[in-house]
Amino acid sequence: MSKAANRLLQSLVAATCVALGVSSHAADMTRDNGSLVGDNQNSQTAGPNGPALLQDSQLIEKLQRFDRERIPERVVHARGTGAFGEFVPTTDISDLTKAEVFTPGTKTPVFVRFSTVMGYRGSPEQARDPRGFAIKFYTAQGNWDLVGINWPIFFIRDAIKFPDFVHANKPSAVTGVQDPNLAFDFFAHTPEATNMLTHLYTDEGMPDSYRHMDGFGVHAFKLVNAQGQVHYVKFHFRSEQGVHGIRPQNIPGSIGADWNLMTNDLYGALKAGNDPKWDLYVQVLTPEDLGKFDFDALDDTKIWTGVPERKIGTLTLNRVPDNYFETTEESAFAPSRMVPGIEPSEDRMLQGRLFSYADTQMYRLGANFNDLPINRPRVPVVNNNQDGAMNSGDRKGEVNYEPSTLGEIPQDPRYKYVQTPLAGTTQQAAIHKTLNFRQAGEYYRTLSEQEKEDLVTALSSDLSRVTNDTNKYTMLSYFFKADTDYGARLAKATHADLSRVRSLADKLAEN
Ligand code: HEM
Known part of the structure; x- marks a missing residue:
């Protein structure tokens, strides 16, 4: 905001405050309680040579707040960059889903967070790593998070292996430095990773820009239409900017030149009005089609070869967030956050992810992380979940239970989850059609x-x-x-x- 615009805003705030009968000092520095600060440069001391005073609340509050500025970084995908934008569907797919985010003519605001996977929060953005491509759609039916990466596959196919996979690939528990000895010790026991490793070591494993990569939901998801019919789909975002990577001989130069190449590139483009776009395509299978491959169609180490892509919309990024911490750092994406018409498939990795994200976010950000502005749905949240640290959900009324004749919250049976036929007994066994190579x-x-x-x-x-x-x-x-x-x-x-x-x-x- 320009200085003139800022002054105008302050005088508007002052005028509003006068009208409301409260005093305003929008231009002046305050403490967290809103009271005015007289001197932010000199502590109160006992005379010219004496110690600082306990009664200097500004000094104490300022240090306390500073001491608490850091929260735990994400256990994976710690290094990230966020941007706002919108998603616009281009094709009617009501034959596939009742989700209103896909109704042509609907514009849905989005927040996208790109990331590397294994590095710490301050690590260089150039690393041989998959790139996170997480999208939060603030739909008129609640938030839908699609938490994907820049390839259509993953390293492993069962969530129970994920902590081991991450431990082996993160910096060593002894040296704090990534070590291929540990990574390949794990991968030597993980033949299903061969497909993903081959993608990882191409030039695409070092994208030269977040704008120059595709995004994939990776797993199969179920789309459910108004008649309750189910289709299995995969979501593919194809970059309109094209896909470019860095050749091995150019990597040292690119890292040396700019550690923050990816963020600087994205934000530079956004500030120049050069808004990047991705077209969304779906691959669609009927439940009966799933068994027709010589691999397991719900194995996330596999691409659905030979299944055509159908274009259904366009994602555009158009705005750099005003505050890194309150958006990129406090954003919480979870594959479990879906809306009616979109449901999880039985993919064993996705099933584990449905649990893990909200769980880590309750640790990383607190139980009420969904109340944070970046995570808050743009529709009212109406349920009996309450209280907890830092609650600001503004829940009203004393009927915080159900059933009740005093204040039952209605539920619409049209939004029940779809029924899935099951067979067999409980088991612990690998999938049959592995086709690892x-x-x-x-x-x-x-x-x-x-x-x-x-x-x-x-x-x-x-x-x-x-x-x-x-x-x-x-x-x-x-x-x-x-x-x-x-x-x-x-x-x-x-x-x-x-x-x-x-x-x-x-x-x-x-x-
Ligand atoms: C069972 C396997 C997996 C588990 C348990 C898991 C767990 C996690 C956790 C705990 C986080 C940190 C979330 C946060 O602090 O907010 C995370 C972030 C992320 N994961 Fe996974 N993950 C798994 C597999 C995958 C797969 C297969 C993909 C790609 C399709 C993926 C993509 C991402 C992305 C993009 C982020 C960063 C989200 C953001 O920008 O905040 N993960 N994952």
Whole structure:
């Protein structure tokens, strides 16, 4: 805001305060209780040489507030950048869903947070890492969070492995430095990660800008229409700016030049009025279609190959938030936050995520994190949840239970969850159709010669640092199994014995 506009605002506030009969000193510094501060530069002391006084409430309050400025950073995706924008649907998909966010003509405000995964909050934005692409849609039916990344797949397929995956990939518990020995120790026991690792080590693993990457919901979700019919869908946001990554030889320069390259690029574009856009596409399957693949269609390490994409809308970012902490840091996204017409699939990773996000947010931000302005739905919240630390939900009335004849809150049966047919007994068993390597090979073969070279350069550089021979050869056998040319090039680049790689790959169950 310009100085002139600020002065105008202050005089308007002052005039309003006079009209309301309260005094206003909008221009003057106050304490947190609103009382005026006379001197913010000199503490009260006992004479010229004496100690500071306990009665100096401004000094004490200022230090107390400063001492409490930090909250726990996110356990993953700590380094992030947020922006406001809007989502506009372009196609009627009422055949698929009753969710009003998809009704053509509806404009839904959004907040998007991009992030790296493994680094600390202040870490460089250039890192070989997936990028978070989390979207909060403030819909007329409540908030819908789509908490995705820049690829359509993930490393693992069962939520029970997630803490181990993160521990192995985060900075070491001893040195505080990321270590490929630990990461590949985990991945050597995780053949399903071969597809995602292949994506990670291409140039796309180092996007040159948040604007130059796609976004994917990764999991299958259920869309439910007004008749209760279910379709399984995947959400794909395709960048209108194109997808660009940084080649391995240019990485040191880009990190040296600007640690905050991604934020500076995004905010620079937004401030210049160069608003980035992504087109939203869905892939759609009927419940009967799910079984028709030779992989498990609810396995998030797999792409739904051969399923056409249908364009349904456009996401535009158009505004840099005014306050980093109150938006980017305090924003809380959760895959469990859905609206009627959008429901979770039975994907085992998604099922774990449905629990984990709100749980960590109650720890990171407190039980009433949904009352924070960035998280608050733009529709009234009407239920009997109450109290807790820092509550400001403004709940009214003493009937805070139900059933009740005194103040029952109505519920509309049209919004009940859809019924899902089940079979079998409870169990603890891996999925049957694992197909761990084939899609990695298919993806490798779509790459240009330069992209293949860059992939081998980047991946072999980390694999060469793996000192445990068993882990190194196991990893090489996975890539060889995916594609023999891919595996052979990596073996050469890491000075490995190709016949040993081949014989290990031959023992792997499937291609
Ligand atoms: C079971 C597996 C997973 C678990 C338990 C898990 C857990 C978490 C947790 C605890 C956070 C921090 C949230 C916060 O502090 O607000 C987080 C952030 C995030 N996760 Fe996951 N995650 C899992 C898998 C995934 C997958 C598969 C994706 C991609 C599709 C993903 C994308 C993200 C993103 C984008 C964020 C950052 C959200 C933001 O910007 O605030 N996660 N995850």
